Amino acid sequence: MRIGQLARRSGVSVRALRYYEEQRLLESTRTPGGQRDYPDEALERVQLIQDLFAAGLSSRTVVELLPCVSTGVATPAMLDQLIIERDRIAARIQDLTRAKTKLGRVIENVTAANVAQD
Amino acid sequence: MRIGQLARRSGVSVRALRYYEEQRLLESTRTPGGQRDYPDEALERVQLIQDLFAAGLSSRTVVELLPCVSTGVATPAMLDQLIIERDRIAARIQDLTRAKTKLGRVIENVTAANVAQD
DNA sequence: CCTGAACCTGACGTCAACGTGAGGTACTAG
């Protein structure tokens, strides 16, 4: 599969895929002409990368953790890092939940005020 | 209260507080000498700003929503925006929860493998 | 009066994850 197709299937830009390769998050073989060629598994991989990015991990962290995420094998240091990141995500969820609750209350207030006004 | 004290109390940097003012998120009166002077309520305000930033809102969005967040009065457009942001946060929580679950499974796998190895 | 800490205003630097040309090469259909 070439880069354009992978981009369309995964929903990320061609530029992003090249960036992932630059950051060693994603590999590709090359055609004799020098164009990138991806196996089908690349799609999953890209989606995993996107998930981790969406979770706020940096590409540096992702590149460190990808091996054990895909193979299930990790050094103690990698395990520590995994736990750190999971906890960071959990904390972030707490933050977001608080903010959401706050906004929710504001919405209730505003709605109530508007209804009262009608 | 002067800017240094507000910074220490709120846990944000002096630079950040000046930035908030630049973005019209936070007001201050000035001493005759030109130094910023904050009322006690500024502390709450800063914490609210931080919460909204942490929730991924931009300063532009925050400056639009702050009035109704603090006063409880909103135009229909503001209400729409509030709802949009709340839903965005909810979606983000979903993403993070998925990522957390994924990492959690990886951690389980790794831990199981390591235990088996012992 | 004088010093050291805290403050002031510009204004340029940073960082990540790409976007966006520029200028050239590879692949595919007819």
Place this chain on the structure above:
DNA sequence: CTAGTACCTCACGTTGACGTCAGGTTCAGG
């Protein structure tokens, strides 16, 4: 063989929320 599209590699631009340095001013204590 020749379009037209997809692809390639630089390499600079973007955005948001500040960090940081320069050069000067204000404030509190002794």
